[in-house]
Amino acid sequence: MRRTPHSSPHLRVMSVLGLLAALLLPLGMTFTPRATAAPAADPVRVMPLGDSITGSPGCWRAVLWNRLVDSGYTDIDFVGTLPPQGCGQAHDGDNEGHGGELVTTVADQNLLPGRLASTRPDIVVMHFGTNDVWSSISPDRILAAYTTLVAQMRASNPDMRILVAQLIPMNPSSCAACAQRVVDFNARIPGWARATGTDRSPVTVVDQWTGFSTATDTYDGVHPDASGDDKIAARWFPPLAAALDAVPPDPGGPGDPGGDPVACTARFRAVSTWQGGYQGEVTVTNTSASAVPGWTATVVPANGARLTQVWNGALTTAADGTATVTNAAWNGALAPGASATFGFVASAPATAGTPAAAVTCAGRAPAG
Numbered sequence: 001m002r003r004t005p006h007s008s009p010h011l012r013v014m015s016v017l018g019l020l021a022a023l024l025l026p027l028g029m030t031f032t033p034r035a036t037a038a039p040a041a042d043p044v045r046v047m048p049l050g051d052s053i054t055g056s057p058g059c060w061r062a063v064l065w066n067r068l069v070d071s072g073y074t075d076i077d078f079v080g081t082l083p084p085q086g087c088g089q090a091h092d093g094d095n096e097g098h099g100g101e102l103v104t105t106v107a108d109q110n111l112l113p114g115r116l117a118s119t120r121p122d123i124v125v126m127h128f129g130t131n132d133v134w135s136s137i138s139p140d141r142i143l144a145a146y147t148t149l150v151a152q153m154r155a156s157n158p159d160m161r162i163l164v165a166q167l168i169p170m171n172p173s174s175c176a177a178c179a180q181r182v183v184d185f186n187a188r189i190p191g192w193a194r195a196t197g198t199d200r201s202p203v204t205v206v207d208q209w210t211g212f213s214t215a216t217d218t219y220d221g222v223h224p225d226a227s228g229d230d231k232i233a234a235r236w237f238p239p240l241a242a243a244l245d246a247v248p249p250d251p252g253g254p255g256d257p258g259g260d261p262v263a264c265t266a267r268f269r270a271v272s273t274w275q276g277g278y279q280g281e282v283t284v285t286n287t288s289a290s291a292v293p294g295w296t297a298t299v300v301p302a303n304g305a306r307l308t309q310v311w312n313g314a315l316t317t318a319a320d321g322t323a324t325v326t327n328a329a330w331n332g333a334l335a336p337g338a339s340a341t342f343g344f345v346a347s348a349p350a351t352a353g354t355p356a357a358a359v360t361c362a363g364r365a366p367a368g
Contacts, residue, residue, distance in 0.1 A: 043075045043076050043077040044075065044076050044077070044122050044123065044244055044247050045076075045077045045078075045079045045119065045120060045121045045122050045123070046076060046077070046078050046079065046121060046122070046123045046124075046125060046240070046244075047078075047079050047080055047095075047096050047116075047119055047121035047123070047124045047125065048061050048078060048080065048095045048096060048097060048125050049080075049096045049097070049124050049125065049126040049127075049128060050096070050097045050098075050126060050127040050128040050130075051097060051098060051099060051100065051101045051102075051127075051128060051130055051131055052097065052098075052099035052100060052223065053097070053127055053130060053168065053222075053223060053224065054095060054096070054097025054127055054128075055080075055082055055085070055095050055096070055097020055098060055099060056085065056097065056099040056223075057084075057085035057086055057087050058085070058087075058095060058097045059086075059087035059088075059224075059226070059229045060224060060228070060229040060230075060232035060233045060236070061078065061087075061091065061093065061095060061233075062084075062087040062088075062089050062091040062093065062229075063089075063229050063230055063232075063233035064232075064233040064236050064237060064240070065078060065091035065092055066089060066090075066091055067233060067237055067329065068237070068240070068241070068244075070329040071237075071241070071293065071294045071327070071329065071332055072293035072294060072332075072364070072366075073241065073244055076092075076244065077092060077094075078091075078092040078093070078094050078095065079094050079096075079119035079120070079121055080094040080095040080096035080097070080115070080119055081094075081096060081115050081118055081119065082094070082095050082096060082097065082098070094119075096115055096119070100131060101131065102129075102131045102132045102135065102137070103128040103129050103131075103132055103142060103145045103146065103149070104132050104137055104141055104142060104145045106128075106145070106149065107144070107145035107148040107149055108145075112149055112152045112153075113152050113155070113156070116152065116153065116156040116157075117156065120156070120157070121153075121156075121157070121160070122157060122159070122160070122161065122247055123160070123161045123162075123163070123240070123243050123244070123247070124153055124160060124161075124162050124163065125163045125236060125240060126149075126162065126163065126164050126165065127165040127167065127168070127208060127232075128146075128149075128165075129142050129146075129167055129185065130167055130168075130170060130182075130222065132145075133167065133170065133178060133181045133182055133185055134170065134172070134175055134178055134181075136177075136181070139184060139185045139188045142185060143188060143189075143192045146164070146192065146196075147192075147196060150162060150196055150201075150203065153201075154201050158200060158201065159200055159201060159247075160201050161201065161202060161204075161243040161246065161247070162197075162201065162202070162203045162204070163204045163206050163236070163239050163240060163243065164189060164193060164203055164204070164205055164206065165205075165206050165207075165208040165235075165236075166186040166189050166190075166205060166206070166207050166208055166209045167182050167185065167186055167208060167209060168182075168208045168209060168212045168217075168218075168224065168228070168232065169182055169209055169212055169213070169214050170182050170214065170221065170222050171214040171221040171222075172220065172221040172222050173221060179214075182209070183209075186209050189205055190205050190319060193205045204239050204242075204243070206235055206236060206239050206316070207235065207316065207317060207318060207319060208231075208232055208235050210317055211231065211308075211317070212228065212231055212232075217231055234314040234315070234316070235316050237314055237316075237326055238296055238314065238316045238324045238325075238326040239316070239324075241294070241296070241326065241364070242296070245364060245365070263286075263287045263288045263363065264284055264285055264286050264287055264288070264292070264295055264334075264361045264362065264363045265284075265285050265287050265361065266282055266283070266284050266285075266297050266298075266359040266360055266361040267282065267283045267285075267359065268280060268281075268282050268299070268356075268357045268358075268359045269281050269282075269283070270354070270355040270356075271343070273354075273355060275350060276347060276348060276349075276350060277305075277308075277345060277346055277347045277348050278305070278345075278346055278348060278355040279343065279344070279345055279346075280343070280344055280346060280355060280357065281341055281342065281343045281344070282297055282299060282325070282341065282342055282344075282359050283339050283340070283341045284297055284327075284334070284339060284340050284341070284342075284361045285334075285337070285338070285339040286334035286335065286336055286337060286338055286339070286363055287336075287337075288336060288363060289336050290336065290366060291333065291334065291335045291336060291366060292332075292333070292334050292363035292364055292365070292366060293332060293333050293364055293366055294326070294327050294332035294333070294363070294364040295326075295327050295332060295334065295340070295361055295362065295363045295364065296324060296325070296326045296327075296361065296362050296364070297313070297324070297325045297326075297342070297359060297360070297361040298322065298323070298324055298325075298359065298360045298361070299322070299323040299324075299325060299344070299357050299358075299359050300321070300322050300323075300357060300358040300359075301321060301323070301346055301348075301355075301356075301357045302352075302355075302356040302357060302358070303348065303349065303351075303352040303353055303356070304321075304348065304349045304352055305321070305346045305347065305348035305349075305352055305355065305357075306321045306323075306346060306347055306348075307321075307323040307325075307344045307345070307346050308344075308345050308346060308347050309344060309345040310323075310325055310342060310343070310344045311342065311343050311344070312328055312331060312340070312341065312342040312343060313325040313326060313327060313328055313331075313342035314326045314327075314328065315344070323344075325342055325344075327340065328342075332364075334363070
């Protein structure tokens with residue numbers, strides 16, 4: 001989606017109109033140029049930031065890009081100073097994932113401001129720190145580097161929206177201590193984010209650790225395979241979609257005020273139960289007068305239960321057990337009054353009692 005500079009069509013049209021006017025004036029005729037259309041709004045610019053997990057080749061970016069486009073997010077531009085590296089599917093592959101790079105090095109050497117100036121992102125999606133953890137750099141120092149980078153992002157764009165991952169698990173054969181180091185570092189990220197985020201420039205933590213297996217989702221204990229790419233993209237999608245929806249629209253662009261509000265309802269039902277868990281389903285209904293291109297449901301299971309598997313939707317689970325489920329590519333569009341249902345499996349303590357959950361939902365405003 002990167003646009004190539006080119007000569008102005010407006011100048012070329014005006015030159016032609018000037019020539020016509022010169023030819024017609026001697027005949028007593030005049031020519032009034034037709035008003036030109038307003039320029040199209042710029043796309044929202046998203047920078048994937050990190051190390052080799054993000055950029056070498058970082059195929060979760062391709063999966064995420066195509067899921068966004070399939071869900072109606074077409075006015076977006078992935079940006080970065082690095083080009084795509086394949087991945088076998090068409091996507092906007094620009095990125096800022098530098099293989100082998102440490103976030104502490106980027107902060108200490110002041111590398112990010114130049115990259116921001118070249119790409120001007122509105123949103124940063126950051127999975128960064130794996131090499132620092134591997135190098136046994138302390139969580140305090142890594143988080144100080146995070147703080148430096150956030151300040152530089154806000155200097156570039158005071159309204160920057162920042163998504164920060166709790167790192168995927170790591171268990172390389174050459175680093176027996178790395179697995180626990182990731183756990184220890186991830187535990188510190190939510191507190192750092194709460195202290196760092198602002199209303200104008202929020203910092204959203206995205207749990208990329210839970211449910212990710214180094215045995216089945218990586219090819220070397222560190223870097224994701226195809227299964228890992230799918231899981232990473234699924235976790236990024238709901239908060240990135242929410243960030244895209246929250247970016248202020250350009251005048252006349254999608255999301256302008258007017259029309260009926262987008263509203264929906266969500267209803268929970270327990271399908272079956274067993275010792276230590278249950279199967280449930282949630283039905284999302286579009287209660288607005290407008291069709292919606294997608295929806296997101298929030299499920300807060302009661303009595304210590306946690307969603308472990310979802311079908312007909314994509315699951316993101318917060319540290320407190322709150323689950324966010326976003327529509328699949330094929331069941332997001334809902335006409336007024338239409339419904340979609342997703343199912344799930346939840347684990348629960350033996351003393352949890354009857355399954356229960358608080359559920360809410362939000363429909364995405366249609367583009368245009």
